[in-house]
């Protein structure tokens with residue numbers, strides 16, 4: 001777990017050896033303690049260098065150990081002892097120094113960093129704080145404002161920024177370890193007292209209280225209801241107002257308030273769920289680590305609407321040549337100008353040059369004959385998409401992968417009109433596609449493992465969090481959205497307002513409430529889909545009661561809003577009113593209030609007071625209930641995949657873990673009981689009827705979310 005060597009006859013080289021990130025597991029801590037003791041007691045050793053194997057210094061505490069009781073030497077006394085030692089210790093940082101790894105570097109007397117390394121204290125993103133002295137040492141080293149920013153955001157910084165901030169002593173393009181050994185030899189004769197960061201006085205700004213107050217307000221605004229950043233601020237205050245010996249105790253007390261919290265468990269779950277999500281498996285046995293993706297050098301995008309433009313940018317900025325196709329000259333020209341503008345702004349922000357030379361714009365599908373992969377992003381209309389896929393079959397070389405960006409249509413039906421159904425797969429991006437991290441890779445029953453591997457790998461290359469899902473209407477994300485949206489509109493009928501529902505969801509932590517989100521996305525899209533699926537319009541039987549469709553409850557209020565030309569932000573009116581079309585400042589609209597009152601009196605609905613708890617339960621338990629059905633149907637392979645989809649595609653708060661983790665945290669028994677209660681009250685809403693899998697899990701004693709798979713693995717899989 002740590003290798004000990006004597007180099008240059010007088011330097012003890014301690015190499016952490018715990019792949020893949022040299023996390024500080026109990027065995028590693030034990031090995032460091034032993035190696036340091038040896039080094040300090042060996043008279044031949046004049047200095048020590050600590051580095052990590054495989055070009056990675058250290059990724060921090062072993063997060064997997066947080067779930068169990070602490071074993072092995074605790075980190076704080078171990079680090080304090082390194083700092084207090086009488087021989088100079090140099091950290092040779094390559095790759096990463098994060099969390100406890102960064103704190104280890106802070107107790108070393110010198111820090112040499114490879115120019116490509118990244119440093120940071122990301123504990124806050126795991127719902128905890130840097131409790132191995134990080135909140136006490138960093139402010140002493142770089143001052144309160146800079147330390148506060150790094151600790152409360154968890155941001156990783158480059159070696160160059162670390163040098164500028166005064167965190168490290170030297171940045172090198174050579175082997176950091178070799179340089180650190182030379183550095184250590186030169187440090188032998190120098191006094192160490194000024195190099196012990198815990199002994200430094202924290203440079204304190206005169207307006208400390210005002211600064212802490214401003215950062216607190218900022219944190220509360222950005223991460224509503226999240227505990228860890230607030231605890232971090234209090235810990236940094238201790239660094240400014242207390243000696244190290246007291247500050248470290250305060251740090252530990254604050255850590256105790258976070259360590260076993262639901263938020264910490266949820267955030268740590270998210271960390272692993274995100275990494276699990278990329279590991280797809282098919283019932284055939286083909287999976288992420290035995291299926292080779294194809295290399296994609298060139299791609300084509302069909303349709304330069306909002307989605308198409310975002311996809312072009314996502315591909316071009318990772319070096320893939322893109323041919324963008326539109327059906328009309330004017331649309332092509334508009335799309336081209338917008339793509340160029342987006343790429344230029346993106347390149348400026350990243351300090352690189354825009355890869356405009358990779359782009360080609362055309363009106364002709366004939367130009368696509370040699371590309372490796374095509375992504376169709378035309379209007380959400382099955383007949384149109386089928387025509388495009390038939391045409392692509394004729395034009396593209398037989399090996400070209402054909403992908404669709406449909407948000408819910410049948411991928412297999414599209415595969416069926418091509419000459420290569422095994423090379424067809426869904427790549428469902430989220431708008432705006434160059435910003436949103438989520439990609440649903442929709443596996444049709446005939447998609448080959450190579451095709452899936454290629455789509456997943458392309459997603460990763462574009463910086464997306466890719467999740468493989470099965471083929472059904474709406475796939476995972478949009479299928480679950482329906483019961484969630486339905487509950488919100490039913491609550492409107494019963495007496496709530498859009499702003500009340502949005503506030504409850506935003507207080508829960510959603511980036512945006514459901515009505516603000518719908519206004520942003522545009523209300524006309526759903527209206528058109530409802531018309532096409534016969535829920536409104538001439539196909540509806542006139543004898544059909546207005547608030548029922550296909551034997552179940554239906555809320556026509558969204559249709560009434562659209563009939564008034566209120567399509568959301570883009571028209572300046574939707575569930576809210578905006579200053580102007582395209583405005584973003586949502587204000588409650590008395591006209592919507594009138595509409596709701598008239599609607600309720602027309603249908604004899606007595607409005608009632610609806611609590612925030614009911615809003616959260618009905619919206620989120622209905623959402624999770626559909627998630628259980630998706631697992632039963634084999635559309636998602638595991639709950640982690642569903643959660644990752646909601647975290648990255650739908651603004652579910654990370655500190656809630658995602659809908660499935662949230663259900664498990666509330667307690668499956670409670671979720672079942674509340675769903676039964678609401679279903680009894682609303683028997684005409686099938687989405688509120690508890691799913692068989694939920695009942696089964698409760699009957700099995702409500703196992704933790706990581707174990708649900710054991711209860712579903714015998715079920716049929718559509719993946």
Ligand SMILES: CCC/C=C/C(=O)SCCNC(=O)CCNC(=O)[C@H](O)C(C)(C)COP(=O)([O-])OP(=O)([O-])OC[C@H]1O[C@@H](n2cnc3c(N)ncnc32)[C@H](O)[C@@H]1OP(=O)([O-])[O-]
Nearest residue numbers: 020021023059060061062063064098099100122131132275
């Ligand atoms: C008193 C306490 C005070 C201190 C607190 C802390 O330090 S809190 C910690 C503060 N530190 C952090 O928050 C840093 C967390 N880590 C990272 O941000 C990234 O992993 C990375 C940037 C280090 C490498 O990115 P990359 O894209 O090259 O690689 P990748 O991300 O795919 O990971 C590869 C494998 O390693 C696994 N694994 C990784 N780290 C840890 C860990 N600390 N532990 C355990 N496991 C860890 C990861 O799950 C994955 O496993 P799998 O799926 O193969 O079974």
